[in-house]
Amino acid sequence: GERLDFRASKQRLLVVANRLPVSAVRHGEDSWQLEMSVGGLVTALLGVKEFDTRWIGWAGVNVPDEIGQKALAKALDEKRCIPVFLDEEVVHQYYNGYCNNILWPLFHYIGLPQEDRLATTRSFQSQFDAYKKANQLFADVVNEHYEEGDVVWCHDYHLMFLPKCLKERNSKMKVGWFLHTPFPSSEIHRMLPSRLELLRSVLAADLVGFHTYDYARHFVSACTRILGLEGTPEGVEDQGKLTRIAAFPVGIDSERFIKALELPEVQDHMKVLKQRFAGRKVMLGVDRLDMIKGIPQKILAFEKFLEENPNWRNKVVLLQIAVPSRTDVPEYQKLTSQVHEIVGRINGRFGSLTALPIHHLDRSLDFHELCALYAVTDVALVTSLRDGMNLVSYEYVACQESKKGVLILSEFAGAAQSLGAGAILVNPWNVTEVASSIGYALNMPADEREKRHHHNFKHVISHTAQEWAATFVSELNVTIVEAQLRTRQ
Numbered sequence: 123g124e125r126l127d128f129r130a131s132k133q134r135l136l137v138v139a140n141r142l143p144v145s146a147v148r149h150g151e152d153s154w155q156l157e158m159s160v161g162g163l164v165t166a167l168l169g170v171k172e173f174d175t176r177w178i179g180w181a182g183v184n185v186p187d188e189i190g191q192k193a194l195a196k197a198l199d200e201k202r203c204i205p206v207f208l209d210e211e212v213v214h215q216y217y218n219g220y221c222n223n224i225l226w227p228l229f230h231y232i233g234l235p236q237e238d239r240l241a242t243t244r245s246f247q248s249q250f251d252a253y254k255k256a257n258q259l260f261a262d263v264v265n266e267h268y269e270e271g272d273v274v275w276c277h278d279y280h281l282m283f284l285p286k287c288l289k290e291r292n293s294k295m296k297v298g299w300f301l302h303t304p305f306p307s308s309e310i311h312r313m314l315p316s317r318l319e320l321l322r323s324v325l326a327a328d329l330v331g332f333h334t335y336d337y338a339r340h341f342v343s344a345c346t347r348i349l350g351l352e353g354t355p356e357g358v359e360d361q362g363k364l365t366r367i368a369a370f371p372v373g374i375d376s377e378r379f380i381k382a383l384e385l386p387e388v389q390d391h392m393k394v395l396k397q398r399f400a401g402r403k404v405m406l407g408v409d410r411l412d413m414i415k416g417i418p419q420k421i422l423a424f425e426k427f428l429e430e431n432p433n434w435r436n437k438v439v440l441l442q443i444a445v446p447s448r449t450d451v452p453e454y455q456k457l458t459s460q461v462h463e464i465v466g467r468i469n470g471r472f473g474s475l476t477a478l479p480i481h482h483l484d485r486s487l488d489f490h491e492l493c494a495l496y497a498v499t500d501v502a503l504v505t506s507l508r509d510g511m512n513l514v515s516y517e518y519v520a521c522q523e524s525k526k527g528v529l530i531l532s533e534f535a536g537a538a539q540s541l542g543a544g545a546i547l548v549n550p551w552n553v554t555e556v557a558s559s560i561g562y563a564l565n566m567p568a569d570e571r572e573k574r575h576h577h578n579f580k581h582v583i584s585h586t587a588q589e590w591a592a593t594f595v596s597e598l599n600v601t602i603v604e605a606q607l608r609t610r611q
């Protein structure tokens with residue numbers, strides 16, 4: 123039939139995500155400074171421009187006092203953001219505990235926490251209770267700001283309980299939910315003690331979206347195998363109610379990167395970097411410091427490459443920029459020291475008085491520095507052990523029009539399905555394979571580099587964040603109209 127298109131009007135959109143695009147730092151009783159948040163979700167959603175958008179999320183800090191809360195709400199209002207205040211204990215159990223110590227590792231095939239199994243089992247229920255409580259608090263704020271006709275778009279594994287909470291408050295609300303991580307095989311999801319409740323709650327949404335067709339398929343089979351529901355080509359059906367399920371691969375705001383390369387400050391950064399590393403090939407890693415990113419594996423592969431290729435030792439450098447993330451979770455703390463230990467060892471082994479093979483920074487870069495780095499480096503190394511999509515790979519490609527550098531990409535990142543043919547795909551667990559891919563990338567002839575880059579670039583500029591959001595919201599509107607037609611029949 124005729125395709126309904128709601129894109130023309132500026133529709134009101136409530137984006138609900140745990141992380142707001144800005145994070146708050148307190149400077150006084152009622153004074154706040156806002157900084158850009160880091161992560162793929164924020165990058166994707168910042169590219170969403172054509173709606174009348176409000177963003178509802180956790181303020182990122184504990185604000186126990188009313189004066190502070192009021193002042194922060196006011197500062198955020200200028201960015202069209204609405205804070206959800208969570209107290210320290212809830213954050214500990216919900217964000218550090220259930221989200222980042224249970225769901226995140228499970229969805230990335232790392233499994234459930236294994237140390238001290240009994241303690242984990244005991245704390246599991248209280249963490250899940252805090253998770254549900256936090257989701258209820260998000261629902262309260264959404265409800266307060268909701269106007270009839272709004273589209274409510276919930277994001278990510280932090281808010282799997284939200285669709286149900288919202289529909290219980292208002293069954294007419296248009297609710298979509300999108301997962302930014304992989305959805306694992308149903309055999310993995312089965313391990314989760316709260317597996318039923320989470321699936322049922324997500325199914326309360328009208329439309330459920332994933333980055334890839336595989337993740338969508340895994341979700342449908344979890345619903346059929348674990349809940350015993352019927353899967354249809356459109357989604358999952360439960361007692362006559364259809365939940366639409368589909369893949370919506372995210373992209374970036376590629377224009378923003380391409381344009382930035384013309385800015386004088388970016389050009390200045392590029393000049394400095396080129397001088398600094400003149401005569402050497404430069405490889406780049408940019409990641410949140412997270413176990414899913416395979417940073418130790420990447421560095422070990424680089425070590426193996428140096429070991430086997432003595433002639434490259436003073437001619438190549440790896441810049442690894444790893445912004446600290448979720449630093450209250452013990453696993454992340456362990457990872458930091460592990461990475462430092464490996465980097466120190468390799469620099470001690472292969473460094474000289476004048477040059478180090480690895481430059482490792484534990485911090486985030488500002489947008490201009492990041493663009494300059496993307497533009498001047500010869501090879502990007504993205505070695506995630508699992509990754510929903512991985513937007514760093516897209517950003518690198520967007521900035522490589524003149525240099526035509528090589529992208530080495532994990533086959534376990536969602537991006538492997540879109541940039542597959544242009545990148546060198548690797549199994550990040552296979553250090554030997556990654557080491558030889560590094561050699562292949564560094565020696566790649568210009569015409570092959572050009573061909574591969576062109577393939578990637580075409581994809582990145584034509585599959586943008588804007589397009590992603592517009593498609594999702596339009597699909598959600600269509601889904602709701604179709605559901606209304608069905609009930610009238």
Ligand code: ADP
Pocket residue numbers: 160161162163165408409410443444445485486487488492511512513514515517
């Ligand atoms: P994830 O969502 O798991 O962090 P993505 O690769 O999809 O992974 O997105 C990461 C986002 O965070 C990208 O937009 C990237 O530019 C940004 N980012 C990651 N590390 C840094 C860093 N060290 N400095 C600045 N930005 C960073």
Ligand code: G6P
Pocket residue numbers: 141160161162163164278302303447448
């Ligand atoms: C990933 C998740 C996002 C999250 C981001 C940064 O991209 O999918 O939901 O915002 O990582 O992590 P953080 O815990 O700092 O929000």
